[in-house]
Amino acid sequence: MKRRQLLAAGCACCASVIAGRAWGQAAPDYLAPQRFQRPDLTTDEGGLWAMMDREEKALRRSPLVLRDAKLTTYVQDLACRLGAGHCPDIRIFLVRTPQFNASMAPNGMLQIWTGLLLRMENEAQLAAVIGHEIGHYLQRHSVERLRDIKSRAAAGQVLALFGLAGAIGQLAVLAGSFAYSRDHEHEADRIGAYLMHRAGYPVAESAAVWSNLLDEARAREGEEPSQSSPLFATHPVPPERRDNLAQLAKLMPGGSDGKDRYAEHTVHLLDEWLQDEIKRGQYAESLVLLSRRIAAGSAPDLMRYYRGEVHRLRGMTGDHDLAWNDYQAAAAGAVPPPPAFRGIGLVARQRGQKDEARHAFARYLDLAPDAPDAALIQSYITELSS
Amino acid sequence: MKNLLILALAMLLAACGTVRKVESGANLVGERMSIKVDGNWNHLDFPGIKPAQIWTMEGVTIDELLVYSGIRDGQIMHPDSPASEKRKDFVFRKTMQTEEIVSMLEGVLSRDGSTFKLRKLEPYPFGGRKGFRFEYERVRKIDNVQMRGVGFGAIDKEELFALVYQAPRLTFFPRHQSRIETIAKAVSIK
Structure with a gap:
């Protein structure tokens, strides 16, 4: 009896392997069960x-x-x-x-x-x-x-x-x-x-x-x-x-990827999701994600601004230059995110480029007068003007 | 056998952390920061919270005051596991600007999947130094509680000093906010 059970188990095992291979050789078919009670x-x-x-x-x-x-x-x-x-x-x-x-x-x-x-x-x-x-x-x-x-x-x-x-x-x-x-x-x-x-x-x-x-x-x-x-x-x-x-x-070839439909339904939430993303502090991963999105041309100004943020926050050698480039590209884009100007101001302030920093901060406050950090940025403008 | 059980219990408690009362009056935290408090504060110590200290009035699941004193360049913030220590998720750098320090604290407070929304960031004299103050809202992932928080900080001699207080936005935060503002105003850095 035990030998029979072993044989049956072996057959079941083989059947599952064969079934698995069949998925790999022919277009899969699947019959879904009825709705569950x-x-x-x-x-x-x-x-x-x-x-x-x-x-x-x-x-x-x-x-x-x-x-x-x-x-x-x-x-x-x-x-x-x-x-x-x-x-x-x-x-x-x-x-x-x-x-x-x-x-x-x-x-x-x-x-x-x-x-x-x-x-x-x-x-x-x-x-x-x-x-x-x-x-x-x-x-x-x-x-x-x-x-x-x-x-x-x-x-x-x-x-x-x-x-x-x-x-x-x-x-x-x-x-x-x-x-x-x-x-x-x-x-x-x-x-x-x-x-x-x-x-x-x-x-x-x-x-x-x-x-x-x-x-x-x-x-x-x-x-x-x-x-x-x-x-x-x-x-x-x-x-x-x-x-x-x-x-x-x-x-299973063919099909349409629906890229535009997806972008249409998510674009207004990207800013919030990207803010959350960079707070993870996993800068290497975020850079891969953002670079991929920039290469794909999706919301490029926003993506460039956030890639600049990641570089600035990571702060490794050369990162401020990379941040600068991304902020500048974002600020020159068709839909420049206001904080891109703040980014330019912060990097310029650290570099000692006072005029450039002051102008960028002023532009940021023009575009986002109610920003949560407005008081701090205003203090920078005052400091840079003195 | 009894001794073994006591030893096992002691090890278990040690792993969980310790609680001790914070005395009213001035308390030296680290080597250079003095915090003057009144009321019933407790200091909790458990793995994963260093280099901060946690103080609480209502209990740590309700309110918490994170105290950072003399954080040095390159120090990792709250490594919650050996893996995150290795990855150096959040590290203090002496060259950080105010926004970068606040971003680092945002990261620390949202690493568990909680949301963090900065409400205000402004200049503020802290411990007699040129510092900053910020306010925020947070939804705590583990129990969906909506929190409010306020933080203060400054860099002195390349070291970070900061206080961050948070509590549920209804009842507890309004109840203690003025007390926290008073504590922050009275902080001194040697």
């Missing part, structure tokens, strides 16, 4: 839903949720196109947090953080992320993960009784949990690719999301992404993920 509260899944319902209730009142009806409706519509029959169950929350993150709870609450929205270059990239999260939702991964954690926690408690050997065993259990999570990520990637393709987006943009993130992570001095971010402990390593998605893109 609310599970019984006495089950583990019901408990998880109830917990997420409480979380959602708190989130609805949170001042961190963006109250931008235009953008929220836009993202909700996008999620509906991807989720198709599950659309009525998906509820979007855009949360003001500068990190890259999105998550979908089993009850249909989909959170997207503004750090992620800032990094999206077009609608297709956002569709890739939402499609991925819907993939988790449709496969009920969070319930599977809850059950996995519970069983591993029980195993870990038993292993803890066995001293050092037990501790090593606990580590193995933890590593197994990460591997399990990575399998879910692969599956969600494949489903997400299928959903975005079906909705008319180019799948190659999903690979671009990870490629861009990888560039930022690598910008951190001397660190590989797998060491620098906890995200990559539970998620497949980006190069692997990017390559898998690029492979899927070849199988």
Whole structure:
């Protein structure tokens, strides 16, 4: 009997490998399950839903949720196109947090953080992320993960009784949990690719999301992404993920990226998101992001101003010159951000260029008389005039 | 066995941090900054908060006064983990201008995902030096509480001295703001 069980397990394992390869060789197809019914509260899944319902209730009142009806409706519509029959169950929350993150709870609450929205270059990239999260939702991964954690926690408690050997065993259990999570990520990637393709987006943009993130992570001095971010402990390593998605893109060609539509719905929020971004103090990552956006020609004056800010705040050798160049370019642009003139003034003041500093500060106060730092800047003008 | 339990408990408490009363009157913080307080202040010490001290009246989840005294060039602000210490997320530099110091403090106060909105930044004599004062609003990520804050600072002999106070914008901040302004006015730097 035991031999039969082993054989059956082996076959199941092979089947999953074959299925995995099939995704890699032919255009994927996916049959989504029917809409989910609310599970019984006495089950583990019901408990998880109830917990997420409480979380959602708190989130609805949170001042961190963006109250931008235009953008929220836009993202909700996008999620509906991807989720198709599950659309009525998906509820979007855009949360003001500068990190890259999105998550979908089993009850249909989909959170997207503004750090992620800032990094999206077009609608297709956002569709890739939402499609991925819907993939988790449709496969009920969070319930599977809850059950996995519970069983591993029980195993870990038993292993803890066995001293050092037990501790090593606990580590193995933890590593197994990460591997399990990575399998879910692969599956969600494949489903997400299928959903975005079906909705008319180019799948190659999903690979671009990870490629861009990888560039930022690598910008951190001397660190590989797998060491620098906890995200990559539970998620497949980006190069692997990017390559898998690029492979899927070849199988599902075509689509339109919706770059202009995305820009139209987000441009008015970029300033706030960029302010939050530079407060992270991750200057190397921010420089990669901003340089990419400048090269792509999106809101170039604003991006140049913020790249100048990053250089000025980092303050390494040569940074003030780089900041100066960006401030000047931003100030000479079609839509110069008023603080670009303050930036010119601050750098000029440090260089001892009094007249230039005074004129730039005066221009800043002309354009932004109610700026929070107006009193300080006015004191600089007085000091420079004396 | 009992001794082992006591030792384990002591180690646990040491890891969590310590609390001690701040005496009314003048308190020397570091080597050069003297702060005169009245009322029931407590000083908390726990990992990740250095080089600041945290003082509180209502309890640290409600209000906190961050005290920075004699921060030197190159010193890392609040390294919350060995990784962030290595990355040097927020470092004080002696050449920093006022805006850069305030940006650094903004970064420190929003590193947990909280939002920070600067409301006012103005010149202010602090500790008898040419310094600055700023006001801000913050939404604390962990519990969505809307806070208000006020900060004061100056650089003297290439070292940073600063006070930053924050509390929920309703009730607690208005209750203590004038007390904080009085404390800031009375700060002296040797």
